[in-house]
Amino acid sequence: MTPIDTAAYRSRWRRYHPAVKGVLCGGLLACALLLPPWPGAALVAVATLAAATAARVPPGLLVRVAAAPLLFVVTSAAPLLVTVGGPETLAWAEGGAARAAEVAARASAAVGTQLLFVLTTPVADLLARLARTRLPTALVEVVALTYQMLMVLLRTAQRVASGQAGRLGYHSRRAGVRSAGALGGVLFVRSLDRARRLQEGLACRGYTGRLTVLVAEQPVRPVELAAAAAPPLLVAALSLAHAALL
Amino acid sequence: MTVHEVLEIGPPHMHIPEGLLPPLHAAAWTAAAAPFVVHGVRSLTREVRANPDTKLLLGAAGAFCFVLSALKIPSATGTSSHPVGVGLGAVLFRPPVMAVLGTITLLFQALLLAHGGLSTLGANAFSLAVVGPWVAYGAFRLVRSLTARSSEGLSLSASVFAAAFSASLGTYTVTSLQLALAHPDPEGGIVGAFVKYATIFSLTQIPIAVIEGLITVAVVRILTSVSRGDLVRLGVLRPSAAPPSGTRTATTTATTAEDREKGSTE
Incomplete structure (x- = not known):
């Protein structure tokens, strides 16, 4: 968050x-x-x-x-x-x-x-209402998925960066560039990997292409x-x- | 440098904040960015309809772009949060997809990090999600074809550096132009104002563009060793049997298709 x-x-x-x-x-x-x-x-x-x-x-x-x-x-x-x-x-x-x-x-x-x-x-309150607008469903769902994956990935990035910093990965500028590159690489690999695993998990539970969440009526x-x-x-x-x- | 310094609300970035552009300018830039974003949304809808699994990969790509842009990179003046994602995203996912992913990223940046405003979303989308990716992709293709005879590693590094460097400069040029049009110089007019803004931004942006290029090269180098298959599928790496360069957004489809194939054989 x-x-x-x-x-x-x-x-x-x-x-x-x-x-x-x-x-x-x-x-x-x-x-x-x-x-x-x-x-x-x-x-x-x-x-x-x-x-x-x-x-x-x-x-x-x-x-x-x-x-x-x-x-x-x-x-x-x-x-x-x-x-x-x-x-x-x-x-x-x-x-x-x-x-x-x-x-x-x-x-x-x-x-x-x-x-x-x-x-x-909170962004989640907005996204829940976005689905009721006339925007294309595919777009709304990609936006919602991005939001759902973003927080986990942000946490991953923080953990990786803290590990790198602990190993003096950002001690000098040269090391900083290398560490930032490694961080970007690992984020790409993990984000795709997580999406694939999520996809398999959802497929096993009969994913129809819709992730429904309960929205508290206000x-x-x-x-x-x-x-x-x-x-x-x-x-x-x-x-x-x-x-x-x- | 603590974790919170690596990743948090950061100093200079090229997002025009809320209220800096007059309403008419904000509306005009939104109209300029709209065709690109609409085109991107259309191709995304078509793809998702043909293959519902693509949605998850696009969501992952969107999240990846956001987190990259929230990273603070080491720069001349300490650290700076900067869209490292623009050049890399354009190379990995192609400009039409980036028009959508970039706009989504900008929306979340405005809502979650207060980087860039909501009324200026269209203007920022034009510079960061439309011009940046196209310039990056153009530079990537150009350098890739110029260095076609040199070794794969050198050619890839040079073209990825060119993509990230020119995306950064292209973005800052467009932002300077947007500000110059909104606040022209009393004597020098729009050109004078553009010179003023471009000069100020170039002090920070040129060193940042170089560092951004270096980081992007480091990212792609790591990806070539750990995630080679993905890069070949995305059309970034030349496979031994080269597919036509027009595979475009079929990349994500290919990934899911392969996954299903894997599932059926298991």
Whole structure:
């Protein structure tokens, strides 16, 4: 299990239907993308943090998970500070700081809404509902199988990597490249081998091409949907009021 | 380096995060990636219908691609999580299948690792699941035919290195272009912005591409010794009696067909 999936299973909001959380996070994402960054992005960020607090998302995990995407956001916003191709080869861009801040604010707010969703909704809950959509059955089943095999393989990779590290496999860069190659090789062999053994086991039990799992019925309550739609609507209303007043 | 450093939520990768592309751009890139993914899904559906067992192997391949991409590889700046899977996957499973497996991988990366966003899934699929695999496969075939006269081991190593290296560079070029189109330079326009982004990314990406190439060669070398049959079936290795290169996705079918054959003889 990845830290995100573990947190999603432990989340207080696990019991709500994914559609409810989808309305909340999707709505906030739409606000972040479509409204002017000021005050839109700030309001989205406030709403997201409030929701994360209500859902008791571990703050430390939130920071750790957000670090990688935010680093990319900063790297991508930084070039907006400078301009090329003018009279000088490289110069400070006029209004570049404002543009960079806008882009960074919008993207950071959007990343927050994504994290709120993934930290409160286990992937298994989503996959169970994917089968009821109109996507091709074969695709849905391959997606589900990938998810089922992925966790076992991830664990295998962690064990192999820990064994290699224990034998100083990552001591130098040269050894690291060799160990990483060996890890990739062993993962390929084991993933195919596991699929074949799974196939034999399933065939013995009369596999018809369908792996059915029991999905706990979670009704979508209109009250919950309305409550989930409220924060995005409030953010949009405040943002539009701000624009109208100025 | 602890286990958690080898495998976990990692620093730089080439996945555009949520919200970095304007909605119109995100939609346009999704539309650009869609035909490739739809084509891949069609061929996957056809194959699964003809042979239901293929599903398990495709699931295994998808899981393999995900776990590879979650590995942090040693790089110039310590470690970096990076899609080692793109080049290797394209060589092993061919680009049409990779368009589907790559998109599935990206979906799980967004949901399980917060690498890349959901609104930017189409843009990331275009660079990592469409352009990356095709560039890799093109480079693999090209170098394979250029080195047809040299020894099998050398030819394979050189072509696998070329595949992984060019997949990495192709992916980062497309990502730079996507960001440049979204945030053009006030003076230099889209070209200026592309130069800025490409320069920044090349600092980290070129060394990573080299290391990625070396690791992929190491993976394939190990596979040639432990899993030779699979590689011949997947069309990566030249068997003694060479089958036509057009065996494509029949690879997985061949595997299952052989398994059934084995079962019936036992």
